[in-house]
Amino acid sequence: MIPRPRxxxxxxxxxxxxxxxxxxxxxxxxxxxxxxxIMLDLEDAVAENQKDAARFSLYHALKTIDYGDTEVIxxxxxxxxxxxxxxxxxxxxxxxxxxxxxxxxxxxxxKTVEAAVEAAEEEFGVEKxxxxxxxxxxxxxxxxxxxxxxxxxxxxxxxAISGGDFRKCMQTTPQPDGVDMLFARGQMLxxxxxxxxxxxxxxxxxxxxxxxxxxxxxxxxxxxxDGKSLINPKQIRFVHQVFAPTEKEIIxxxxxxRAYREQSVAGVGVFTVDGKMIDIAFIPGAERxxxxxxxxxxxxxxxx
Amino acid sequence: MEILKPAMAGTxxxxxxxxxxxxxxxGIQLTLSSSVxxxxxxxxxxxxxxTLKRLEVTNAQVTVVDKGALDCTxxxxxxxxxxxxxxxxxxxxxxxxxxx
Amino acid sequence: MINxxxxxxxxxxxxxxxxxxxxxxxxxxxxxxxxSPRTRRWEKPVDTKxxxxxxxxxxxxGAKDGMTFSFHHHxxxxxxxxxxxxxxxxxxxxxxxxxxxxxxxxSAHDPIADYIEQGKVIGIQTSGIRGRMGExxxxxxxxxxxxxxxxxxxxxxxEAGEVHIDIAFIAAPTSxPMxxxxxxxxxxxxxxxxxxxxxxxxxxxxxxxxDCLVPFPNMPASVEAIDVDAVVVVDSIGNPKKIASAAAxxxxxxxxxxxxENVAKVIASTPYFKEGFSFQTGVGGPSLAAxxxxxQYMDExxxxxxWAIGGICGPMVELxxxxxxxxxxxxxxxxxDAVNSINQTPNHFEMSASQYANPANKGAFVNSLDFVVLAAxxxxxxxxxxxxxGSDGVLRGAPGxxxxxxxxxxxxxxxxxxxxxxxxxVCEHVVTVTTPxxxxxVLVTDYGIxxxxxxxxxxxxxDRAGIPHVTIEELKDKAYSLVGRPDxxxxxxxxxAVLEARDGTILDVVRKIKPYDPNKAEETK
Numbered sequence: 001m002i003p004r005p006r007x008x009x010x011x012x013x014x015x016x017x018x019x020x021x022x023x024x025x026x027x028x029x030x031x032x033x034x035x036x037x038i039m040l041d042l043e044d045a046v047a048e049n050q051k052d053a054a055r056f057s058l059y060h061a062l063k064t065i066d067y068g069d070t071e072v073i074x075x076x077x078x079x080x081x082x083x084x085x086x087x088x089x090x091x092x093x094x095x096x097x098x099x100x101x102x103x104x105x106x107x108x109x110x111k112t113v114e115a116a117v118e119a120a121e122e123e124f125g126v127e128k129x130x131x132x133x134x135x136x137x138x139x140x141x142x143x144x145x146x147x148x149x150x151x152x153x154x155x156x157x158x159x160a161i162s163g164g165d166f167r168k169c170m171q172t173t174p175q176p177d178g179v180d181m182l183f184a185r186g187q188m189l190x191x192x193x194x195x196x197x198x199x200x201x202x203x204x205x206x207x208x209x210x211x212x213x214x215x216x217x218x219x220x221x222x223x224x225x226d227g228k229s230l231i232n233p234k235q236i237r238f239v240h241q242v243f244a245p246t247e248k249e250i251i252x253x254x255x256x257x258r259a260y261r262e263q264s265v266a267g268v269g270v271f272t273v274d275g276k277m278i279d280i281a282f283i284p285g286a287e288r289x290x291x292x293x294x295x296x297x298x299x300x301x302x303x304x
Numbered sequence: 305m306e307i308l309k310p311a312m313a314g315t316x317x318x319x320x321x322x323x324x325x326x327x328x329x330x331g332i333q334l335t336l337s338s339s340v341x342x343x344x345x346x347x348x349x350x351x352x353x354x355t356l357k358r359l360e361v362t363n364a365q366v367t368v369v370d371k372g373a374l375d376c377t378x379x380x381x382x383x384x385x386x387x388x389x390x391x392x393x394x395x396x397x398x399x400x401x402x403x404x
Numbered sequence: 405m406i407n408x409x410x411x412x413x414x415x416x417x418x419x420x421x422x423x424x425x426x427x428x429x430x431x432x433x434x435x436x437x438x439x440s441p442r443t444r445r446w447e448k449p450v451d452t453k454x455x456x457x458x459x460x461x462x463x464x465x466g467a468k469d470g471m472t473f474s475f476h477h478h479x480x481x482x483x484x485x486x487x488x489x490x491x492x493x494x495x496x497x498x499x500x501x502x503x504x505x506x507x508x509x510x511s512a513h514d515p516i517a518d519y520i521e522q523g524k525v526i527g528i529q530t531s532g533i534r535g536r537m538g539e540x541x542x543x544x545x546x547x548x549x550x551x552x553x554x555x556x557x558x559x560x561x562x563e564a565g566e567v568h569i570d571i572a573f574i575a576a577p578t579s580x581p582m583x584x585x586x587x588x589x590x591x592x593x594x595x596x597x598x599x600x601x602x603x604x605x606x607x608x609x610x611x612x613x614x615d616c617l618v619p620f621p622n623m624p625a626s627v628e629a630i631d632v633d634a635v636v637v638v639d640s641i642g643n644p645k646k647i648a649s650a651a652a653x654x655x656x657x658x659x660x661x662x663x664x665e666n667v668a669k670v671i672a673s674t675p676y677f678k679e680g681f682s683f684q685t686g687v688g689g690p691s692l693a694a695x696x697x698x699x700q701y702m703d704e705x706x707x708x709x710x711w712a713i714g715g716i717c718g719p720m721v722e723l724x725x726x727x728x729x730x731x732x733x734x735x736x737x738x739x740x741d742a743v744n745s746i747n748q749t750p751n752h753f754e755m756s757a758s759q760y761a762n763p764a765n766k767g768a769f770v771n772s773l774d775f776v777v778l779a780a781x782x783x784x785x786x787x788x789x790x791x792x793x794g795s796d797g798v799l800r801g802a803p804g805x806x807x808x809x810x811x812x813x814x815x816x817x818x819x820x821x822x823x824x825x826x827x828x829x830v831c832e833h834v835v836t837v838t839t840p841x842x843x844x845x846v847l848v849t850d851y852g853i854x855x856x857x858x859x860x861x862x863x864x865x866x867d868r869a870g871i872p873h874v875t876i877e878e879l880k881d882k883a884y885s886l887v888g889r890p891d892x893x894x895x896x897x898x899x900x901a902v903l904e905a906r907d908g909t910i911l912d913v914v915r916k917i918k919p920y921d922p923n924k925a926e927e928t929k
Contacts, residue, residue, distance in 0.1 A: 024377040025319035025825075028886070032850050033658060052393035053313050056384040059399055060376035066885075086395045093399030124400055233658035319825050336922040340826045342796040343890035345920040372825025374887060 004072070007097035007132050009157045011071065012036050012295050013198060014227040014243045015236050016160075020045035021074070022054040027061045031070035033233035034240075036295075038067070041075045042087050043102050051083050055090045062094030073098040073134070079109055085116055091131065092120035098132035098157065103165070105141045110152035117155070134158040134200075138165035143184045146191030159192050160229060161185060163202030176212060178219050189224055198226040207232055217242050244296035245289045253289035256282055257303045305390055307364040313384035314373075321373035323352075323381040325389050326365040332356055338370035351375050355382040359402050409788055409837045411912045417902060423909045428811055428842050431907040436764055439565025441608045444633060452581035454617070454635045458492035461634040462571070465609035467493060470501045471570040474607060476600040477508035477532070478575065478587060478736060482646030485575040485613050487515050488638060494524045503527030505567050507558060507599040507757065508802055511535035512646070520546050529567060531555055532802025533792075533901075541900050542798045544916040550799075550901040552792060552838075555735070556761025556768060556808035557906040559602040563764065566908065572607035574600050574627050575641045579614040583632025584625035587754075588743065590616030592642045595737030595746045596716075597626035601756035604631040615641045624747070626754060652717035652739040654696050655689035659850050663819050664693030666848045666871075667777055672701040673869035674862060676774040676814050680710035680730070684770075684809055687717050687738050688779040690819045690848075695719045702728060713760065713769045714805065716742040716752075724749060733769060735760040735805075761808035763906045770805070770812030778806055780820045782827075782834040785876050787841030787856045789818060790834035792903065795827045797893045797917035799901060803838040807906050810843035815862065822849040828883035828890065830876065835893065836903060837912045851882050894918040 015035040019026050021042050030038045040061070046054040058074065074096045076087035080103070091099050101113050110133065117131050133155040137143050143166070150159050161184060167173060172180040185201065192199035201220045204213045213235060220228055221242050228239050245253070255273045260283055263271045270279045293299035307327045314322040338348055348370055355378070356366065364386075370378070383403050387393035397403055405413050407424035418424065446453075455461050473493070475486050486506065493499045502524060504516065508531040517536035519525040526547035531554060533541060541550050553561060561567045576585035577593045587597045592615055604610050604627045612627070612635045621629075655661065667690065671677050683698070685691045696719070702708065709729040712720050716734045718741030723729045731751045737743045745752050761770045770776075781801055782790040789810070792801045810816040820829045830849065845862055847854045854876040855863045866873050895915040905911040 023317075024373060025317070028319070028374060029850075033662065052388065053380070053384045055397065056313075056380035056387075056403070057377065059403065060380045063404070064374075064376040082394070086397065090397070090399055234656075234661060334922070340796065340890075341922070342893055342917065342920050344826055344888065345922050346891055347888055349922050372827065374826060 004067070004095050004097065006127065006130055007071065009132060010198070012291060013071065013158065013200065015230055015239050016073065016200060016227060017230045017233065017236065018045070018075070018203065021058040021061070022046045022050055024057060027057070028065060031067050033236055035070065035230065035233070035236050036227065037071035037073055039073050039075055039100060039229065040096075042083070043075050043077050051077065055086060059090050059094045062096055071097045073100055075100040075102060075136070078103040079112060084113075088113065088116045089120050089123070092117060092126055093124045095126070096131065098134060100160070101133060101135045103138045103142070104135035104149055105139055106145050107148040107152035110135060110149055110156065114153050114155060129155065131155065132157050134160065136160050136162045137188060138162040139169050143187050146188045147194055150191045150195035150197050156195075156197055158198035158200055158226065159188060160200035161188055161202050164205075166202075176215065178216060185223060193224070199224070201225045201228045203229045203231050204235070205231060207234070214238055240296060243292065244298060245293050249289050250293045250299055253286035253293075254301065254303060256286040257290065305359050305361050305386055307361060307386065307389045308391070309389055311385050311389035313388060314381035316369060316371055318371050319373055319377065321368055321370040321378050321381050323385040324367040325361075325385045328363045328365040331363060332361070333365045335365075335367045336370070337368070339372050340370070347375070348378060351378050352382055355379050356386070358404070359383065359386050361386055407910065409786070409840050409911065411837060413910045413913060414899060417899070417910060417913070425840065425905045425909045425911045428840065430909065431763070436564050438563050439568065439606065441569075441606050443608060452635075453583055453632060454581050454637060458489055458613070458636050458638070459496050461611045461636050462493055462497055464634055465571045465611060467497065467499060467571060469499055471499070472503040472505050472527070472568060474569040474572040474603045475504065475506040476575065476597070476603060477506060477510065478594040478597055478599060479592065479642035479647045481510050481512045482592070482643035483510075483512045483575065484640060484642050485573060486513050489573050489613070490516060490519060490525070494519055500524045501526050503529065505529040505569060507555065508532035508804070509534070509537060513537055523547060529553065531558065531804050533799045534801065538799035542914070542917055544896070544898050544900050546900065549899045549913070552803060552901055552903045554761065554803045554807045554906045555599070555757050555805040556763055556770065557904055557908065559756070559758035559762045560764040560906065560908060561904070562602050562606045563758070563762070564908065569603060569607035571609045571611060572603040574604060574610060574612045574632075576612050576614040576627065577641070578616045578618045578622055579612045579635055580618055580620040580622040580629070581635060582620055582629035583610070583612045583627070583635050584620070584622040584629045585612055585614070585627040586622055586624070587626055588746070589618060589622075590614070592616070592640065592644050592647055593743050594647050595743035596734045596754045598735035598755050598760060599757045600627055602758050604628070609633045611636060613638055613641060615639060648737060648743050649739045652687055652692060652719065652741075654719060655693050657689055659821060660689035660693050663690040663821070663848050663850055665697045666853060667694040667817055667819050668697030668701055669869070669871055670817060670846055670848065670853065670866065671698060671775055671815070672705070673865045673871055674815055675865070677701070677707070679707045681707070681774045682710050682772060683712045683775045684714040684773055684813070685777040686779050687715060691777045691779055692717070692719060694777050694819070695723065699723065699728065713755070713773070714809070716746075718742060721745045721749065721752065724752060761805050761812070761906070763808065763811070768808070768812065770808045773809060773813035775815050775817065776809040776813040777817045777819060778810065780818050780829065782829055782831050783818055783820065783844070783847055784831050784834045784841075785880050787844040787847070787876065788834050788837045789839040789844055790836045792838045793835040793914055795831070795835060795890065797835055797895070797914075799914060803903070807839040807843065810839045811906065815846065816844050817846045817848060818844055819848045822851040822879060822883045823887050826887045828880070828887050830879045830883045831890070832880060836914055838903060840905070840911065847876060847879070849879055852879055854879055894920070
């Protein structure tokens with residue numbers, strides 16, 4: 001039995017890699033590729049008649065395998081299926097860090113899952129509130145209700161768009177410039193930021209189109225996403241590269257934090273760094289930059 | 305648990321194991337084949353028997369075709385096959401109880 | 405007697421001056437008396453040495469019971485010749501007590517297992533042994549222990565007279581009527597014929613077997629007519645699809661790629677990575693993929709590879725054509741890109757197995773190698789590598805050039821996943837030592853890198869480059885934590901195979917395995 005520490009609601013999640021929970025060879029050590037989170041999938045990757053087998057595999061994987069610092073999230077089956085309640089029981093009993101709610105369309109969906117999670121925590125003697133939630137928005141309705149979904153629960157750490165289903169609903173296909181989902185991504189980002197939670201982009205499924213993948217990741221970063229869902233380990237490196245802060249950003253963040261600590265000791269709230277006015281509102285961003293830099297191996301200092 | 309009907313779980317892919325349980329009357333009859341028999345045959349046999357014991361299966365014919373599965377996979381396949389044979393694999397699994 | 409790698413070698417094997425393994429370079433500077441074959445004079449001019457059948461060739465060469473026949477393995481899993489010759493000798497001529505001395509044997513030779521079981525074949529000398537033959541030998545059915553040698557150890561043993569070849573059979577994609585052979589120009593092309601060369605020079609009789617007779621003279625010849633007694637034309641010497649794969653593609657497996665990238669990182673961190681460096685890599689997934697990442701480092705630092713050797717396949721030919729490697733010297737070809745390039749692309753040359761790897765000659769290429777990247781079935785905490793026996797104790801591999809390149813190179817990198825299925829690749833004790841730990845420098849796995857403590861200089865290189873590494877014990881512990889500690893294999897006393905070190909000393913023996921039977925009542929342990 002590998003005891004996992006209490007999950008952190010806000011942590012680095014640049015990359016979330018999907019893994020079929022039913023495939024023993026895959027789930028045993030997916031963490032070696034260095035993604036921030038792995039997403040063990042009970043939903044689309046698992047055939048309808050193997051949902052039960054996948055849960056047994058998942059339970060023992062969660063209990064036996066040492067995933068180290070890698071976050072372990074489970075994608076459960078939709079609320080319109082007969083599977084989601086047992087999915088939640090096994091996630092909570094096994095000690096998954098978080099649950100991804102598939103096809104989420106309303107705050108009520110989040111609350112429904114939350115109630116089942118709470119019941120399972122009670123049933124299995126798991127610390128109340130331990131199991132985190134995130135929602136996948138896969139329909140126009142989900143996107144339109146993004147803000148109420150994002151703010152539906154204290155357990156919610158993030159929201160993601162699921163491109164495959166969403167594009168079908170919208171009668172479109174992936175476009176090189178991302179125009180097919182530009183508005184949806186934007187709306188979801190707004191909602192997530194307004195609710196103070198993280199926001200993740202969908203998978204890029206054409207593994208042979210590296211240029212297309214890279215363009216999409218660059219756009220994700222430019223739009224302000226926290227990270228991206230992935231289907232193959234070979235996609236991890238580029239995302240980490242793109243989401244890594246630049247040398248300039250790191251130096252700037254260090255200066256801000258250093259100055260803030262010095263000034264706050266002296267009781268000063270507003271000060272300047274390189275001629276730019278800085279106050280406490282800059283601090284979380286600077287801290288985030290340095291934490292990211294540390295995760296990328298670019299920062300070894302002690303400010304965070 | 306009582307094995308009511310034949311049931312199977314798992315695949316013949318590398319790192320997996322295919323477990324079949326059938327009703328039996330004379331204790332546990334285990335037929336085991338494994339791609340790692342010489343090094344892990346004893347451990348596989350012990351894991352399978354322990355798992356059956358925890359599920360309180362006392363009479364069954366059990367066939368395990370192991371393709372190098374880890375212990376956690378072996379347990380999962382045995383449990384799934386047993387719960388399927390009783391028609392109870394879909395809900396209310398005793399996670400952390402008999403399944404652990 | 406316990407040897408330098410801790411293996412107990414039965415005294416009964418230590419006759420005729422045979423010694424146990426004493427460490428790397430133990431034989432350096434010693435003298436050997438080379439053997440010479442007894443060969444027939446072909447003084448009277450003839451137009452052709454073509455004979456009607458294998459049986460006729462066998463008769464002409466005085467084939468009789470107890471002889472040693474040799475073969476090369478350039479036709480790999482597509483080879484028909486070993487089976488054809490042995491069938492002619494045993495089934496048509498009724499010969500028995502034969503020994504097969506092959507450069508390697510594979511799953512193409514499953515029928516030979518029957519001859520072993522019938523007692524017609526009583527000796528096997530080879531680098532590789534797999535498939536059914538591996539199973540019957542492991543089960544103790546071969547009358548004498550198989551002798552396993554590396555690609556360099558074999559020509560050494562032949563030249564020293566430890567293997568005396570009565571008749572060498574040379575499978576040849578093309579031959580002229582006098583016996584000048586080449587590996588290209590026919591319908592079953594294999595490219596280099598490097599492994600056949602010593603056989604032709606040191607055998608009493610040489611029979612060429614071809615499926616494509618070409619006009620005299622077939623030049624430049626890999627095996628020359630001056631050594632050939634007979635030429636036999638058969639319908640087919642092998643299955644071209646299995647002789648050379650279409651094109652060795654670089655693995656897309658993310659695990660392989662991750663390991664390959666780390667291999668390239670390690671290489672680039674050492675002082676040997678400079679203009680003109682030399683390199684050999686295996687053709688396994690991560691080994692071959694190392695080419696790709698190495699090229700990136702070469703471009704970045706604007707350096708070129710001086711030369712590459714080994715079994716060659718497409719990606720290396722590609723580097724040659726791009727001008728990123730000066731010369732490719734080739735003992736064997738694995739894919740059609742390499743087959744079609746040898747002796748065609750400028751600076752792509754053929755070499756013999758002796759020139760490649762023989763530790764007893766005066767200039768084997770392996771001794772000038774900077775880097776070699778190799779795979780392993782198992783590697784233990786003493787960095788000893790096993791590429792011969794599965795972790796279930798059954799023969800299913802080949803030392804090949806592994807021990808030769810490891811011993812000769814300045815930096816030998818083993819790349820392997822930590823576990824395969826439930827088998828721990830990094831383990832406490834390998835089943836069989838095929839490459840001694842004192843020849844192995846770095847281990848790259850999917851769970852981390854370990855450097856042999858015998859190489860503090862390389863540890864420094866990695867540290868300077870900021871490449872994280874751990875001890876090999878940590879990797880072994882991680883492996884066992886994943887798959888469980890394997891039970892010790894159980895053996896009978898009977899030795900089924902003797903593993904010769906490349907210098908001719910005895911490195912290890914393989915005994916008959918006692919399989920575990922789950923239905924037998926458990927003995928209390």
